[in-house]
Amino acid sequence: MTDISMPFYTNHSALTDFFEFHHLMEKNQIVMTYAGEFSQSLTKTLLSFTEKKFSMEDVEDIVRRKIFNIMVELLQNISKNALDNGPESTEHSPVFMIGESKDCFLLISSNKISNEHIPPLQKRLDQVNSLDTEGLRQLYKQVRMNASFSKVGGAGIGIIDMARKSNHTIDYHFLPVDDHASMFSIQIKISKN
Amino acid sequence: MNVISIPATEDTPKISLDPENNIFEFSGRSLPEDVVSFYQPVLEWLDELEANPIDNMEIAFKLEYFNTASSKLILDILLKLNDIYLNDNPMKIKWYFMEMDVDLEEAGEEYSELIEMPFELVAY
Amino acid sequence: MKENVRHDLKYVSRFREHIYKNRIMLTYMGEISQEIILALLNMTEKKLDASHEDIGIKSKIFNVMVECLQNITYHNERNKYSRSSMFVISRNAGGYVIYSGNALQKLKAHELQEKLQRINDMTAPERKDFYLHWLQNRRIKGNPGAGLGLIDIARKTGSDLEFNFEEIDGEYVYFALKTVVKPKTWSKHYD
Numbered sequence: 001m002t003d004i005s006m007p008f009y010t011n012h013s014a015l016t017d018f019f020e021f022h023h024l025m026e027k028n029q030i031v032m033t034y035a036g037e038f039s040q041s042l043t044k045t046l047l048s049f050t051e052k053k054f055s056m057e058d059v060e061d062i063v064r065r066k067i068f069n070i071m072v073e074l075l076q077n078i079s080k081n082a083l084d085n086g087p088e089s090t091e092h093s094p095v096f097m098i099g100e101s102k103d104c105f106l107l108i109s110s111n112k113i114s115n116e117h118i119p120p121l122q123k124r125l126d127q128v129n130s131l132d133t134e135g136l137r138q139l140y141k142q143v144r145m146n147a148s149f150s151k152v153g154g155a156g157i158g159i160i161d162m163a164r165k166s167n168h169t170i171d172y173h174f175l176p177v178d179d180h181a182s183m184f185s186i187q188i189k190i191s192k193n
Numbered sequence: 194m195n196v197i198s199i200p201a202t203e204d205t206p207k208i209s210l211d212p213e214n215n216i217f218e219f220s221g222r223s224l225p226e227d228v229v230s231f232y233q234p235v236l237e238w239l240d241e242l243e244a245n246p247i248d249n250m251e252i253a254f255k256l257e258y259f260n261t262a263s264s265k266l267i268l269d270i271l272l273k274l275n276d277i278y279l280n281d282n283p284m285k286i287k288w289y290f291m292e293m294d295v296d297l298e299e300a301g302e303e304y305s306e307l308i309e310m311p312f313e314l315v316a317y
Numbered sequence: 318m319k320e321n322v323r324h325d326l327k328y329v330s331r332f333r334e335h336i337y338k339n340r341i342m343l344t345y346m347g348e349i350s351q352e353i354i355l356a357l358l359n360m361t362e363k364k365l366d367a368s369h370e371d372i373g374i375k376s377k378i379f380n381v382m383v384e385c386l387q388n389i390t391y392h393n394e395r396n397k398y399s400r401s402s403m404f405v406i407s408r409n410a411g412g413y414v415i416y417s418g419n420a421l422q423k424l425k426a427h428e429l430q431e432k433l434q435r436i437n438d439m440t441a442p443e444r445k446d447f448y449l450h451w452l453q454n455r456r457i458k459g460n461p462g463a464g465l466g467l468i469d470i471a472r473k474t475g476s477d478l479e480f481n482f483e484e485i486d487g488e489y490v491y492f493a494l495k496t497v498v499k500p501k502t503w504s505k506h507y508d
Contacts, residue, residue, distance in 0.1 A: 268453065
């Protein structure tokens with residue numbers, strides 16, 4: 001018979017890192033993190049993960065679609081513009097995360113970009129954050145009609161699209177890593193209803 | 194004899210048991226949640242086979258990996274085939290594994306120790 | 318629904334630091350289901366293929382992952398801590414490190430601990446015997462895989478099982494398992 005009076009074996013040292021990360025994930029309500037090489041084929045794999053996760057919960061179709069669209073945008077941006085996006089792990093390898101709270105989903109990406117991309121990117125982000133639904137719609141139309149899509153990563157129509165779908169402020173941060181590049185982190189919130 | 198033709202899925206193997214075309218093959222991955230239900234038709238087919246044995250069958254296993262629950266069912270399949278073999282029906286098993294896949298090779302070796310019929314390990 | 322407060326996303330830096338320090342490839346926290354297991358396998362496979370990992374290692378990693386994660390779904394009913402189940406895969410110079418964690422009822426945790434210690438006390442030939450004996454046991458009802466997963470992990474990694482139990486509350490205990498899959502030859506992919 002099992003001896004239930006015996007104390008549990010607690011060997012923290014072997015699993016300290018695990019528990020630290022567990023705590024980090026729980027505290028920040030993060031459900032999944034992926035670090036490594038981002039590509040079109042990985043985008044499909046991550047979308048498929050999200051689909052499977054949703055199949056366990058009651059997520060409205062419209063919310064599902066928003067999340068997929070935003071994910072594609074974020075992931076394609078990483079694939080196209082991230083530096084250090086290779087199979088070898090570096091301090092600045094791109095990271096993608098999904099968070100979930102009671103009321104909303106969070107999509108987070110963090111990747112290294114060239115500093116020259118920052119001004120138009122920041123401008124665009126501040127712009128979309130300052131506009132309401134109608135303002136965003138107008139901006140979208142305007143940028144669409146103006147056929148010269150900026151080649152600079154993420155400063156084009158993608159951000160406007162994400163802002164429209166998210167309907168929340170887009171949180172972002174640039175952290176310089178050296179003279180030429182910075183880590184660009186972005187967090188997009190989507191309400192569950 | 195019926196034909197069993199089950200296409201592969203993300204967690205279940207492709208299974209072809211086709212007497213007419215002389216194809217008897219298990220390939221892919223096996224990790225279903227409910228192994229018993231998945232392999233039930235195969236076990237039933239083997240019961241049928243016992244009553245109507247086929248001459249000189251060659252059954253191929255080309256599995257990439259399988260969970261421990263599946264390993265039990267695979268043994269059940271091999272034991273049923275073994276019973277038929279011991280009833281004077283020559284047949285053989287071909288166990289395929291990728292060259293570097295030690296675990297799959299070992300699994301094959303362990304199965305071969307548990308049954309009497311000819312069991313060939315094939316690296317590719 | 319625009320918020321005025323902007324967050325500086327400090328937590329993202331903390332995540333990145335931890336991810337790099339431990340060379341974490343993939344983590345998941347939440348309920349474990351068959352669907353999630355398959356998705357995690359897919360994502361891991363992508364990562365392994367990108368590093369041109371050899372089939373022997375890949376196969377071991379998949380086996381360990383499947384047994385760890387299916388153990389969580391097989392043996393436990395959903396409980397209030399199901400969303401705290403966790404999976405991590407990372408790689409370092411020692412090999413691939415796989416962690417899984419989930420909450421168990423106290424009695425089950427005690428039984429599991431006994432089992433783990435028994436397995437750790439066995440020699441390799443004893444583990445093989447145990448495995449073959451269980452494999453051939455025709456009298457097991459219910460899930461045929463029950464009981465084999467842990468011994469399979471121990472055999473495939475050739476090492477003892479490293480684990481930890483932590484009491485959550487009076488009723489539940491959090492069980493964490495660490496498994497290392499070592500490549501046979503040292504490769505420059507691992508720094």
